Amino acid sequence: MSNAAPNTPEPEFEQAKSEIYSTLKPFLAKNPEYERAWEILQNPERIIQFRVVWEDDKGVCRVNRGYRVQFNSALGPYKGGLRFHPTVNLSILKFLGCEQVLKNALTGLQMGGGKGGSDFDPKGKSPAEIRRFSTAFGRALARHIGPDTDVPAGDIGFTGENAGYVFGAYKQFANEWSGVITGKGEDWGGSAGRPEATGYGLVYYVDHMIHHVEGSSSGGFKGKKVAVSGAGQVAQFAALKAIELGATVLSLSDSKGSLIAKDASNGFTPEEIQEVFTIKSARKELSTFGDKSGKFTFHGNGARPWKLVPQYDVALPSATQNEVDESDAQAAIKAGCRYIAEGSNMGCTQEAIDVFEATRAQKGKGGCVFYGPGKAANAGGVAVSGLEMAQNSQRLKWSLQQVDGKLKDIMTEAFRLCLETGKKYGDGAEVPSLVQGANIAGFLKVADAMKAHGDWW
Missing domain, CATH: 3.40.50.10860 (Leucine Dehydrogenase, chain A, domain 1)
Known part of the structure; x- marks a missing residue:
């Protein structure tokens, strides 16, 4: 274990700060006093x-x-x-x-x-x-x-x-x-629905994205083809919820490669997702998936699904940071993807985000890609962690139905807040920028609280 030098480069942190600041610019231009708040907030x-x-x-x-x-x-x-x-x-x-x-x-x-x-x-x-x-x-x-x-x-x-x-x-x-950690076992302070929360919340958020673009009478996920990366908890439960809502899930992946359905009409079943859960619980590779039906092809060498699935409507990157780059974004558009939301944190590079965001003016031409940033789309996990904290403080335990209902409400409000803030400070496109809305809305809440505490003035 080596000691890091004081000035060790921090590329991931610099990328995150740059992405946030680039979307804060329209707000900061009108409210320059908040520049000081951003300068302070970006320091732990x-x-x-x-x-x-x-x-x-x-x-x-x-x-x-x-x-x-x-x-x-x-x-x-x-x-x-x-x-x-x-x-x-x-x-x-x-x-x-x-x-x-x-x-x-x-x-x-x-x-x-x-x-x-x-x-x-x-x-x-x-x-x-x-x-x-x-x-x-x-x-x-x-x-x-x-x-x-x-x-x-x-x-x-x-x-x-x-x-x-x-x-x-x-x-x-x-x-x-005390409730000092969340994600505990249900019989010693954990919350029902916590394992499912990030994946379920991701799908709930994207469902709002689909209804905003296609109208309130849209079937949402029903009939949609979905490409998912990752094979951990987030990917598994996002896939299960998408299947429950009528979608066809065509891919899962891990660091070694991607498991891709050969037939776009015959994706993963809940039973096959359960098999993936068993594999990953044993800390094994996805390549060991026992494909008795011959439905899938495993692509090795760390291959990601975005260029391997020939046609999909929704992309849910749920593995790790920077798993969708510029060429992946272009491939997703070519494959017909119209909705992408991050189950992983900073799943898309800035170049990929720029590719998706540039399409928002093309709604009427059928070329729009609606992008949901991870800080909003995958907030369901920490939301239910917050609900676990509340249950611990009250020495209460809520049912799965209660927790899931609260999760749906939180994701609905998060989408509304991102959408409305994106409209207020955005570029006027018919489809507003959710990443701009998320960054400005979250920043404002924190900055105003910091000011009330005397942390900046």
Whole structure:
């Protein structure tokens, strides 16, 4: 584990800041006093780095780096996931934390933004090694978090199992039972519907996008062809909800490649999605999918689905950042894609976003691609995490139907807020910019709260 130099480049964080600022420009031009707010907001309130020392199965002492970026607490306790992945560094966590601040603001719940994790790689580790590392990580993190200070959740590589170990470490440290982490088991403080929330919320958001473009009488997802990337929790539940609403899901993917349906009329079934869940729960590759029916082709070498699925109406990138580049965006348009929304954080490069956004003036010509940014479209996960915090505070447990109803309401309001703000500050196109609307709406909520607290003037 090497020490990062003080001026290590932070490309992901710079990309996130640039994307946000570019869409804030119309608002800032009319309200220049908010430039100061943006200058302050883009700096995290606190960055915590720590070592995590743990023992592997051979009795060897191992060390990893742990982080928590407590980005902004204007609207509530810091809230955001923990990621266990070898690529984790401060640039990625600062980008995720910055996005999380605006995302949490769009939910309307009392949550600030943060992000954290470690460069620990769970792949290839035994259950005992994962337990020992997670417990050591939790002990190191415990002094910096709390139900009214910072409430982490899960992210890539951080499962409900990890949440249990971190929760246990905190409980021993603080000698209290509190809602200090979300994504817990349902029988010890977790919320019904939390595993499904990001994927379901993504589909609910896109359903509003479809109805806005095609009219309130539109069937929404019914009859739509959908390309999904990723094979984790977000992708799985987005696929299941899209299928439930009448769509045909034609792809899933992981870091090794994409599994593509050969026939556009015969996509994944819920049972096949369940098989993918079983594979990924065992930390195996998607290439091990047992395609007994011969319905699918696996394309290796890290191939992504956007150029492999010949025709699709909806794209749901749900794997990782920058998984849709400029050439992918052009391929998606050529394949007939008219709706794209990010289940992953910063799933599209800026060049890809520019390609999609440039089409909004072509609604009448049938060429419009409506783009839903991740900070709004995938906010369902953190929204239900916020609902879990509320249930913990009240010592109550809501039913799945109650939670799903609240999730639908939150995603409806998030879409309305993005749409109306995009109309107010946008370029006047018939289809407004949801990314501009999301950034300005989230920024305003946070900036105004910061001003009320005396954080800028």
